Amino acid sequence: MSGSGSRTAAARTAMDTVWSSVTWACWRHWPTWTGYAAGAFSLLYGALGLYWTAGGDGFPFAPVDPARASGSILEGSRAEVVAPIIAVLGLIGAVVAWVMTRRARPGRLPTALVVFGWAAAVGLTLVVPDYTLIVLVAFAPLLVAFAFLGVPGEQGGIGDILYWHRTNLIIVFLGGLLWAAATLAYQRRVRGACAHCGRRHGGGHGPTRQTLLRWGRWAVLVACLAPLPYEVTRIAWYLGFPLGVSDDFLRMVQGTPGMLEVGLGCAVASAVGGVLTHGLVARWGEVYPRWMWFRAGRRVPPALAVVPASIVALTIIPAGLMLLWTTEARGTWALWVPSLFWPVWGVGLGVATIAYHRRRRGVCHHCGEGHPAVTRAAAPAPRA
Template identity: 70%
Template sequence: MLAERVRPASTAGRIAGRTRWWRRWPAWSGYAAAGWSLMYGSLGMYWTAGGGGFPFAPIDQAHRSGSVLEGSRSEVVAPIMAVLGLLGAVIALAMVRGIGSRRGAVAMIAVGWIAAAGLTLFIPDYTMIALVAFGPLLLVFAFTGVPGAQDGIGDILYWHRTNLIILFAGGLLWTAATLAYQRRVRARCQHCGRHGATGRDPSRQTLLRWGRWAVAVACLAPLPYEITRVAWYLGYPLGISPAFLKMMQDTPGMLEVGLGCAVASGVGGILTHGLVSRWGEIYPRWIWFKAGQPVPLALAVVPASIVSIVLVPAGLMMLWTANVRHGWALQIPSIFWLLWSAGLGGATYAYHLRRRSACRHCGQGGERDPSR
């Protein structure tokens, strides 16, 4: 049995009782990952037995996903899903209970990170970045109806695509569960990851320097995508054939969607600068109702982290399916989203370390020495 060495259970319990549920993620994420794995493993058993709805079965071109598992055979993949799901539920519960030797803990941590990476980064496609970008529109369409040829929201969030969202959510649960367990094994605070023997975080100046380099990467990487989409909207076939541009011009809304994505990417680049700017820490004067007040840490870290994660499967999908038959600009610029993700993720982490205060659970951290 691995002992919890961060805080006495009674103290941790009193603290947890005074915090919101999402702040207690180390306590419930393991159970949530186990429940999710049991649910998906049970579905795998159902599909193995011949049940309908296998989410990667061959389907018409308009409803295919870009997942690496798309088009796979249920008699091959479904049993693997069943075994991995049920085994994952057992491992997640073992993590929660702290069962196992030191060597077993290392193995469970490895399994946890493999599950987290597979479910969040490698199996999904561009669905998550599209959901982040067009989520507000989907809410509007739910009440007004979907314009164009689509037959309602169900024609956008069909089962093959919805399944990828479910898998992504499971990957996030496994990420949280594995991180909490890894910190527990290493006698770190499960909430902040600090350890009394590791010393302070890097200095503010060091973190700013790292952050500026990361922001530069995050802003430069999507430029090829932004430039090509704006050029197409203006009528220039940059990186594509004139015939393909004509097809897009004849398809209602196609060029407008590309332009919207390019504009959203550019706005995201501006916001990314906030991770290394004063206005990213203190509300500027032009936000009059908040001017001079500190920007909540989560307001910057949470959305930036989400975007940095969902960029990875979208970029990998373009890498695996790269096809320059109609021109290099259709997919090649999107491969640079992998660099965008790395830059945004690095800048966000540096911002988080630079601004985080003392942990309310372990008490470590606090005000930095201004000279550092």
């Protein structure tokens, strides 16, 4: 038995090593493969557009029961109108992505390709999706538990939460991320810069650390103030104050099991996120503080802050923009006005994250440009 356990542990270790190697290889060569991936996404989605144009089932924006509808700007559209546009744009995108994978030279054509690429990235990540992405991020642990333990209540399973209209928006969002990465890499190659870091040999090092820190502080201030209306109204409802809503609406919310608790949880999570956002400009965002005795004084990996902050910034913007065309969600001001500040929140958090990343990045491993990363001096760790 001990020999079998040892072989199993060795197999798991080998699998973990292979998975880490594959993940690192994908991350290391992202400027190369993202162009092909964006082209493949566009080609497949364009083919689906042709299928829907021909009358195929499964058009993800068709009018459905309100319980299974999304808040996308395309929700409720007719397949005979939108599906041909999807087909044309998808096939054009496949050609554009293929051209982007070729040798890049300055000129009018590369400029047009970059404009198309960024338009596709913005449209797919920020305009077409709705609040699905931020809900997926906020309730990811619950969704994982539901997948194994079942969904409580009257819902039949995880499919009643991630139905096709929502799942399609997740796919569209991921396609937009591929287009953003492919366009960024191509744009850097056109400029003659490193596709990984964007630096050019002899082109200077950009804004100083002090300048980036100043920009980051203003951006963090915006990111912390923007969600305050949402947090204040939801906490007030939980405490029994009908702030911005009628008494009848508050009684309806109080009579719906779990609704007040969900609102309070989102408000608290937003406030905690504001505290974590401050770490993008604070010393403890670069060096672990004393109270984390097991890591005190050590350098905080930049990805530990950049990755989650980027995800929240990208997913909170479409959730706010959705309210501009979803008039059904508009009632009294407290139901929709606080969400209109979410795009401002996402932009502020995005700018703060970029400033943090540029302040923390060191020498590029591919082109050798840049200075070694500078970390603020850490306080001495307490003795055990």
